[in-house]
Amino acid sequence: MEQDLPLYENGVLRGHILCKNEGCYMTFLVDAPLLGGGVKKVWLFSDSGGKLLLGTLAPEGQRLRLRRRISHSDLRFRGMAAPTSGQINPKEDAAGWNSFSTLHLQDAELSAALVGLQGGWHRDGDGVELRFPWQVGQAVPVVSRFCLGQPGAGWWRLRLPIENLSDS
Numbered sequence: 001m002e003q004d005l006p007l008y009e010n011g012v013l014r015g016h017i018l019c020k021n022e023g024c025y026m027t028f029l030v031d032a033p034l035l036g037g038g039v040k041k042v043w044l045f046s047d048s049g050g051k052l053l054l055g056t057l058a059p060e061g062q063r064l065r066l067r068r069r070i071s072h073s074d075l076r077f078r079g080m081a082a083p084t085s086g087q088i089n090p091k092e093d094a095a096g097w098n099s100f101s102t103l104h105l106q107d108a109e110l111s112a113a114l115v116g117l118q119g120g121w122h123r124d125g126d127g128v129e130l131r132f133p134w135q136v137g138q139a140v141p142v143v144s145r146f147c148l149g150q151p152g153a154g155w156w157r158l159r160l161p162i163e164n165l166s167d168s
Contacts, residue, residue, distance in 0.1 A: 050079030
């Protein structure tokens with residue numbers, strides 16, 4: 001059985017995701033036109049609120065493509081038994097969260113590690129919380145601060161004391 005899902009970027013249809021049922025696995029084939037603006041990651045969504053990072057689109061000829069194979073049991077575990085659409089680099093929709101580009105830290109090493117990462121930050125009482133899209137099996141973002149982080153549902157959280165912020 002095959003299913004064709006729409007692939008959106010900022011609400012605009014950009015391509016499709018072909019889902020192929022292959023026994024114990026589901027294979028996702030993503031196809032989109034060449035899009036400017038850097039690295040493009042594809043997220044899979046379901047009507048039940050599930051969200052799963054499929055991976056990064058790679059140039060192939062005059063198109064961007066991605067192929068990923070995931071077991072049905074893993075999809076069910078992640079709330080993705082019935083995916084409905086895909087999104088390229090979805091925006092953070094939680095109120096009060098800011099882009100890493102607006103975060104000014106005293107720690108130059110940590111600031112450099114955040115360059116190019118997706119996610120967001122906000123003040124949290126006497127600290128700052130950073131969130132990065134993350135799934136089990138992926139590398140942990142900002143490895144040098146691994147001991148300060150914790151996994152969440154689709155996110156890796158990192159909490160820093162407020163004194164890490166610079167006055168800029």
